[in-house]
Amino acid sequence: MKFEFYNPTRLIFGAGTLSRLGEAAREHGRKALLVTGGGSVKRTGVFDRAVTSLEKAGVSVVECAGIEPNPRITSVRRGADMARREGCDLVVALGGGSTMDAAKVIAAAVFYEGDPWDMIGHGQENWVLPTRALPIITVPTLAATGSEMNCGAVISNDEVKVKSFVKADCLFPRVALADPELTLTVPRDQTAYGVCDIITHVTEGYFNGVDGTPIQDRFAEGVILTAMEYGRRAVADGGDLEARTQVQWASIVALNGWVQAGVDAVHPVHMIEHALSAHHDVPHGAGLAVVNPAWMRFAAKARPQRFAQFARRVFGLQADGRGDLELAMEGIDRFEAFLRSIGCPTRLSELGIGDELIPRYAEDAALVLRDEHGNLLGRPPMSKADIEAVLRSAL
Numbered sequence: 001m002k003f004e005f006y007n008p009t010r011l012i013f014g015a016g017t018l019s020r021l022g023e024a025a026r027e028h029g030r031k032a033l034l035v036t037g038g039g040s041v042k043r044t045g046v047f048d049r050a051v052t053s054l055e056k057a058g059v060s061v062v063e064c065a066g067i068e069p070n071p072r073i074t075s076v077r078r079g080a081d082m083a084r085r086e087g088c089d090l091v092v093a094l095g096g097g098s099t100m101d102a103a104k105v106i107a108a109a110v111f112y113e114g115d116p117w118d119m120i121g122h123g124q125e126n127w128v129l130p131t132r133a134l135p136i137i138t139v140p141t142l143a144a145t146g147s148e149m150n151c152g153a154v155i156s157n158d159e160v161k162v163k164s165f166v167k168a169d170c171l172f173p174r175v176a177l178a179d180p181e182l183t184l185t186v187p188r189d190q191t192a193y194g195v196c197d198i199i200t201h202v203t204e205g206y207f208n209g210v211d212g213t214p215i216q217d218r219f220a221e222g223v224i225l226t227a228m229e230y231g232r233r234a235v236a237d238g239g240d241l242e243a244r245t246q247v248q249w250a251s252i253v254a255l256n257g258w259v260q261a262g263v264d265a266v267h268p269v270h271m272i273e274h275a276l277s278a279h280h281d282v283p284h285g286a287g288l289a290v291v292n293p294a295w296m297r298f299a300a301k302a303r304p305q306r307f308a309q310f311a312r313r314v315f316g317l318q319a320d321g322r323g324d325l326e327l328a329m330e331g332i333d334r335f336e337a338f339l340r341s342i343g344c345p346t347r348l349s350e351l352g353i354g355d356e357l358i359p360r361y362a363e364d365a366a367l368v369l370r371d372e373h374g375n376l377l378g379r380p381p382m383s384k385a386d387i388e389a390v391l392r393s394a395l
């Protein structure tokens with residue numbers, strides 16, 4: 001096991017911490033581009049509270065509203081123009097993963113003279129690694145992506161029908177201010193999708209990582225068990241602050257790099273979901289709920305021991321004379337049943353997706369599931385035909 005861990009984001013966590021936004025922002029700038037989504041923060045009053053806190057601390061605000069779920073590169077271009085024109089020296093994201101991701105790329109695009117789309121498509125030909133960005137502060141209102149404390153951003157481009165990502169050190173937020181009270185208003189379906197996203201962030205490493213990572217395995221199982229227990233509660237009662245708090249913390253831990261350290265994971269489930277989202281604009285967590293169990297059934301055959309471990313440790317299943325693969329399959333069935341119990345879709349048809357474009361999704365995902373030498377990635381490695389088969393099994 002070999003790794004380097006770096007995460008410079010200061011995390012301010014807990015109910016009521018929104019009032020500290022101004023104080024936190026003031027250390028990094030005086031004029032904030034406040035990036036928001038489609039209006040939820042206005043309806044909940046969170047926007048006014050954020051602006052009050054910022055202005056009280058002497059930080060003036062320019063709003064960049066209207067970031068869409070599955071944020072588009074067009075919004076990033078608009079935000080970067082606005083930040084430049086207004087002379088903003090700080091970017092504050094107030095919203096879900098989409099808003100945070102757009103805000104991050106806006107912060108970098110301010111210093112980039114070309115088209116911000118050049119920065120998306122990690123590792124692709126002609127890809128431009130962002131090296132400089134305005135200071136970023138994230139204030140999540142939805143627990144799911146972990147974007148608040150990582151250096152990634154996922155952006156969609158409708159013109160070319162691609163959803164892809166960028167990861168760069170300059171995109172680490174200076175401060176993540178996570179106040180679980182802000183998530184109390186997240187609707188039931190988005191809450192469930194968020195729980196699925198959190199769990200999938202750690203299952204990617206758990207099943208795709210190298211062997212010999214016992215601590216990371218236990219971290220991942222802790223995240224899964226916590227997200228399941230408190231996620232169930234948050235879905236049943238959106239006003240349960242304790243449940244919202246634990247789910248929020250799980251979302252951060254799941255993708256701030258800690259669980260991933262040393263596992264050398266690829267993310268086939270995410271890459272396949274991104275291909276679906278690029279064509280159908282589905283909510284990220286809902287797409288994952290469809291792809292993940294289908295992918296697991298494919299991968300379990302190659303690594304039954306890992307999946308049997310998951311069945312035993314997460315669902316408390318016993319072998320009772322059965323082999324690893326049989327146990328593994330029951331664990332996957334239980335996982336899928338959990339997703340359904342909280343209201344996630346688990347079939348493509350529930351997302352309104354048929355089989356017509358399956359070869360295209362598979363082609364898109366296969367492009368990013370291979371290294372620079374063309375070797376297939378994943379454990380087991382996935383060919384285009386494998387991806388197609390996984391998707392067909394989820395129809």
Ligand code: NZQ
Binds near residue numbers: 097143150
């Ligand atoms: O846009 P508004 O009006 O704010 O409404 C949003 C949106 O409709 C609503 N919402 C958010 N907070 C709310 C709320 N409604 C009521 N009360 C609140 N407190 O929820 C809807 C979904 O929001 P969105 O930001 O799209 O959801 P999520 O946080 O799941 O983000 C999804 C995006 O993040 C990317 C996904 O691909 C997708 O584009 N990801 C980013 C990652 C990262 N940066 O590390 C990793 C993830 O794997 C993921 O790929």
Ligand code: ZN
Binds near residue numbers: 197200201284
């Ligand atoms: Zn995700």
